[in-house]
Amino acid sequence: MLDRFLFRKIDNAPLIVFRVLFGILISLECYGAIVTGWVKRNLVTPQFTFSFIGFEWLQPLPGWGMYAYFLVMGTLGVFVALGYKYRFSIIAFTLMWFSVYLMQKTAYNNHYYLLVLISGMMCFFPAHRAWSMDATTNPDVRSNHMYALVKWAIVLQLFIVYTYAALAKMYGDWLDYTFIELLFKGKKDYPLVGGLLQEPFLHKIVGIAGIVFDLFIIPALLWKPSRKLAFIAAIGFHLFNSIIFQIGIFPYLALAFTVFFFEAETIRKLFLRKQLPSVVEGHIKVPAYKNMVYGLLIGYFLIQLILPVRHYFIKDNVLWTEEGHRMSWRMMLRSRHGNISYKVINHTTGNTELIDLDRYLTKSQKNRIGAxxxxxxxxxxxxxxxxxxxEQDISVYVYAKVSVNGKPYQTIIAPDTDLTKVSWSHFRHNEWILPYAQTGPPEHIIQSAEP
Incomplete structure (x- = not known):
């Protein structure tokens, strides 16, 4: 039964159109990172970057290197859209983008992680078999069908993303609209809509709509009677996010995914008028390597299902400790602000000093390091x-207080912990992070949320 479902051949028009849209969007993301100053702020100006723990060796190229790096990635995106040297282009982009993702987390964004996953998937998909330079120069490549598993792998990935995003919103500060109020406080100077964004009734609409949309958008797109209405809702939802929160290409990437939910014939008529419909629609051909395919799919999606819930098995609240937050689709859920000082005791010289963070860090890095x-x-x-x-031996102690979602500041790191003597655990609680104890109403408005 599963063989018949996944290895049924279907029209590849949605995949071809998505390849073009995906290539355009990733090229815009990379070129835009240069134009908007993102590369300069996060990869050129800092003395060093805060990479994912374990990848500290992965640091930006010196000088103009990162500008060239992003130019190359943007060009690879153009090649993907054109279907030129597709396999090389998408694999090269995936490796380069994954390296940047691991290289810095000061400007962490969930859609950066989504791009890692989707571009990784696209390395295996036959997205160059029509409307591509590869198919033009090599007719043997040309095809108008694909296995159904391509479509359903994308749909399942999106279902995981949206469902976990909805479930993550079901916590106190979202349900009582406290966080949404904080989220919009920084938008009050927006032209035309700034005042409207401060209205409590809008906070309630956004709070409820955020959960309902994330929870039901994929089923609604899959069900034909509700598909058009769901698509209209998706356009409104993602354009609102794009305009208000300015979160890069993610809203448009989310809309690009909708090509997999409409009938292939509809997509072909809209975008690929010269492409003939698949003559093998419904034909089943199970490949000899099907066990390897099943193994890869099961392994991959098990990881995708487990990673977002790992924080439930780690002591204390993820909103406070951040342990298990990333790669969990916990999007737009909290604001953090903190104050910190570092004390270094030099056992070699006998001196004690307070570290001037301005000597080491950019403004955005200092905001992160404090919280x-x-x-x-x-x-x-x-x-x-x-x-x-x-050749100097030191101990490092910190005094750090953090506020989450505007609540009272609390000490987050045990002041008597020498941080040079403790390790970081990825999958269990780090005991030198103090437990969250106090509760209370927001004291003041703080920084905007991490997407």
Missing amino acids: YPDFIWQFAQRLKNEYAKK
Whole structure:
């Protein structure tokens, strides 16, 4: 039964159109990162980047290197859209984008992670078999069908993303609209809509709509009677997010995915008028390597199902500790602000000093280091390594207080912990992160949320 479902041949028009849209969007993302100054702020100006823990060796190229790096990625995106040297282009882009993703997390965004996953999928999909330079130069490549598993792999990935995003919103500060109020406080100067965004009735609409949309958009797109209405809702929802929150290509990428939910004939008539319909629609041909395909699919989607819930098995609240937050589709859920000071006790010289963070960090890095435990720990390791190069043994202590969603500041790191002597655990609680204890109403409005 599963063989018949996944290895049934279907029209590949949705995949071809998505390849073009995907290539255009990733090229815009990369070129736009240069034009808007994102590359300069996050990869050129900093002395070093806060990479994912374990990948500290992965640092930006010096000088103009990262500008060239993003130019190359943008050009690879153009090649993907054109279907030129498709396999090489998409694999090269995936590796380069994944490296940037691991290289810095100061400007972490969930759609950066989604791009890693989707571009990784596209490495295996036959998205170059029509309307591509590859198919033009090599007619043997040309085809108008694909296995149904291509469509359903994308649909399942999106279902996981949206469902976990909906479930993550079902917590106190979202359900009582506290966080939504904080989220829009920074938008009050927006022309035309700034005042409207401060209205409590709108906070309630956004709070309810955010959960309902995420929870039901995929089923609604799959069900033909509700598909057109769901598509209209998706346009409104994602354009609102794009305009108000300015989160890059993600809203448009989300809309591009909808090509997989409409009938292939509809997509072909709209975008590929010269492409003939598949003559093998419904034909089943199970490949000899099907067990390997099943193994890859099961392994991949098990990881996708497990990663977003890992924080439930880690002590304390993920909103406070951040342990298990990333790669969990916890989107637009919290704001954090903190104050921190680092004290270094030099056992070699006998001196004690307070670290001037301005010597090391950019403004955005200082904002992160004051509020996120993993950043706090990583900077302590940076100091340890710096002094070790001078053959000096040190201890590093911090005094750090953090506010989450405008609630009272609390000490987050045990002040008597020498951070040079503790390790970071990815899958269990780091005991030197103090538990969240206090509760209370918001004291003040704080920084905007991480997407």
